[in-house]
Every structure is written in C-alpha cells, then in structure tokens.
Amino acid sequence: MMKKVLFVASECTPFFKSGGLADVIGSLPQYLNDTDDCEVRVILPLYSQLKSEYRALLSEVMIYHTEVGWRQQYTGIFEMIYEGTHYYFVDNEQYFKRDNLYGYEDDGERFVYFSNAVIEFIYRGDYKPDVLHGHDWQAAAAVAIAKIKQPVPGIRTIFTIHNILYQGWMEHAAFGQLFNLDMVHFSGFEWDGMLNLMKAALFHADKITTVSPTYAEEIRTPYYGEGLEPMLNYRSGDLLGIINGIDVNDYNSMKDDSIEVPFKTSIPKKRQNKKRLQKELGLPVSDAPMFSIITRMVEQKGLHLITRILEEFIQQDVQVVILGNGLYEFESYFSYLAAKYPGKVYTYIGFSESFSRKIYASSDFFIMPSLFEPCGLSQLIALQYKAIPIVRETGGLKDTVMPFNLYTGKGTGLTFANYNAHELLDRLNDSLVIFNDPTLYRTMFMNITKVNHSWSQSAHQYLDIY
Known part of the structure; x- marks a missing residue:
C-alpha cells in the first residue's frame, strides 16, 4: 500500500532558500515520488519572498483560525503542483511577510504557530498523511504536537536533524502562551531550564534521522551534541544517519546553462x-x-x-x-x-x-x-x-x-x-x-x-x- 508522507519544512527550492535544507526539501520528494512506493507532499510557510511566477500557480484550499494560546490567528492554506509534487503553503502575513526567512526575536512563536497550523490543516482537510516527517527545529513542534494530538489516528512521525546547532530555545512561559497543550506534556518540551523545540521532537518522534552516518555518531558525543547528546543516546535505537543526495540532473556539468563549456570527462x-x-x-x-x-x-x-x-x-x-x-x-x-x-x-x-x-x-x-x-x-x-x-x-x-x-x-x-x-x-x-x-x-x-x-x-x- 502506498504510504502518504507529509514533509513539514521551513524552506524549499525553488521557492525559498537560505541553506542546504532547501535543496534537500526541493529534491528528495521528487525522488521518493518517482519510486511509486509513497506519495510525498510538502507544507511550507508562505513567505513574502515567493516569486510572482510561483504565486500565479497557487490556489486557495481553505481558511481557518489557528489557536496560539488565547489568540485566534488567521491561517490560509494554498496549494500548487509543481514538477509533479504537491505543495501546500501556510499563509499568515503577521508571521511570514518579512524581509528575511529567519533572524527575528519571535522566530520561536512564528514556527510554533506554523506547526499548530499544520496540525489543524490535517484535522480539517481531506489529505490524511500516514507519516508526518518534520525537518529541523522549525518543524520540530509539528512532530511533537502530531504525536500528542493524533490528527490522524495512528499517525507516525519522523524528525530529521539537518543541523543540531539550531534548536529553537524558548522561555518556559511560552508553553502556556503558545501551545494549547495540557501541562502534563510540559516535560516533553523542557530542557536545561528552558523549552527546546528540537528536544521535543527527539522525545516524541517515532524515528529520528540525520543527514550522514558519521554525524549520527558524532552528535551522541558532548563535542558535537550541543547539549542534546543525552537525549540522542536515550533514543539511539531509533536514530539513523542517511547521507544526503543532490539533484544530479540540476547539478550537471553537461547541461548547466551557467557554464560556458559543457564537459563530462574532458x-x-x-x-x-x-x-x-x-x-x-x-x-x-x-x-x-x-x-x-x-x-x-x-x-x-x-x-x-x-x-x-x-x-x-x-x-x-x-x-x-x-x-x-x-x-x-x-x-x-x-x-x-x-x-x-x-x-x-x-x-x-x-x-x-x-x-x-x-x-x-x-x-x-x-x-x-x-x-x-x-x-x-x-x-x-x-x-x-x-x-x-x-x-x-x-x-x-x-x-x-x-x-x-x-x-x-x-x-x-x-x-x-x-x-x-x-x-x-x-x-x-x-x-x-x-x-x-x-x-x-x-x-x-x-x-x-x-x-x-x-x-x-x-x-x-x-x-x-x-
């Protein structure tokens, strides 16, 4: 039976890019979808940086309000099919109409909202994934909340660490202000005197992956683990390193328009x-x-x-x-x-x-x-x-x-x-x-x-x- 997998991520080529995460989210679903063993869809924030050529492809799916603590925040869901892959975009101008993708004091709140909006979309929409696959700290809360709230009964969760240096730290008070979860779940988010979104994903995910076998070993040590090595050692039986690939059709010295003299072995x-x-x-x-x-x-x-x-x-x-x-x-x-x-x-x-x-x-x-x-x-x-x-x-x-x-x-x-x-x-x-x-x-x-x-x-x- 074909698995339905929803990638939750904060960037993706060709729409938004600040680093290598975007290349992975832009290319891996294409390869997975070509196998006919699963259907991967991707959900992203709708940043203001989306070019007009892509905006023209968007169609509205639904509008609802997402609970963020005591507030009800507008959420619009738009979709497009691009090069055979289905993409959803979460629209909220307060959080995503900004000059940059990241680097704001309220980044934690922005991506907790994004995660809440994703789970609400699964509840409300016709699309019901078997697996929710979150990528890096910006999607970490979605992994934790999916496991707690079960928007699809029996939904399974995977969390991929692309860079453990960035974890999504927040003050304790944010739990009550942003998450709309019972306090019984507080300990799953707390780490070293603060809330840590990546820790929450590591605690709740069914499986944990990272982007190379050697890095999977390194992050279980104090030198590389950035303080999360105790949790990674606790979950070591569910941790796997899978090396990233690249789109070899895109990065191709025989076909690349950026270079003047195509070559392969010459x-x-x-x-x-x-x-x-x-x-x-x-x-x-x-x-x-x-x-x-x-x-x-x-x-x-x-x-x-x-x-x-x-x-x-x-x-x-x-x-x-x-x-x-x-x-x-x-x-x-x-x-x-x-x-x-x-x-x-x-x-x-x-x-x-x-x-x-x-x-x-x-x-x-x-x-x-x-x-x-x-x-x-x-x-x-x-x-x-x-x-x-x-x-x-x-x-x-x-x-x-x-x-x-x-x-x-x-x-x-x-x-x-x-x-x-x-x-x-x-x-x-x-x-x-x-x-x-x-x-x-x-x-x-x-x-x-x-x-x-x-x-x-x-x-x-x-x-x-x-």
Missing part, C-alpha cells in the same frame, strides 16, 4: 571554463591551479583554519576564488586578501547561484575544512563539477569524500583529521604535487567522474523507514 574542456573565468575576473589567464571557497562565512565552515594559512599558501603559483557572505571578520579578511593580491585572489561578498556553479566548473580544487558538517552539499556539488575537494574528516564530509591514496590510485579528494591549520596546509601543498603530475591528476579526476551522489540510494533508506 580535462581540457573543464580548463577552458577556468580560462574564461580568469579573463572575466581579471585574473592572469594561466595554467595555475585554481582553488575555490564557496561558503557561508561562519566559524562552522573552518574559516579560522583558512585565515591562518591562506596568505602563506598563495605565495605559490596559485589562484583562489572566494564567494560567500556572513560574519564581518571573514568578509573583511577575504576582501583584504583580494585587494592585496589582485592577481591571485578574487573575492565576491554575497551569493549568486549561477556564479557559484561557474566557479565550481572552473576550479581545480575546492576547499571545505569544516569544524563540523552534518552532511554538506558543497562538496557534492564540487564533485559533480570535477573540482577535487579538500576537506576535514567530519560528518558528511568523511562519508562522501574518500581520501586519495598515492599507491592504490583510489580516492576522490584530499582529507585531514584534526582541526588544525597546518594539516590543511599540508593537504593544500599535496594538491600542488598532484596537479603538477598529469598522471596523478588524471587518475583523481577520473575517479570523481564515477562518483554518484544522487538521491537514489538514500531515498530507498527513507522508504524502508516509512
């Missing part, structure tokens, strides 16, 4: 892209290896390692292209480096999807030395565009990048274990040895062409859980 064609990018960015057009850093500029991404050694490394015949934004500390450092070394370093503060793809397709190497990384999509995209990843062995980076072995010729990247700047520098220097040896470089390049990080295998692991 090193000369890939290097034509590099020469065109060099010319476009005002870098010397040369055979020097190009290294790229495409990232959110936050400590998690290992940028403190990069800032310690990058100026030393670029004294050699190399070029570095940097794209991203975030903390001023890192933005200013990379801007300074580009100003000081205009023939070696190019920095773009901001983000452009098409420009990022052009950089991946032009780069010989991609640098991602994360402090922690639940899964990571950037290294998977780099592999798709044949940019050799240089990564730290943590979380999904460890699970998706096989260290290159000079003797066996096996491996798809250069890796290091400890969070240490000089270990990173050693791998960067190793990359120059490989780049300057045509046989070694071609061996690595061809290894990467055989990598498959589509959703096909991971989708079947989700099907097994459903």
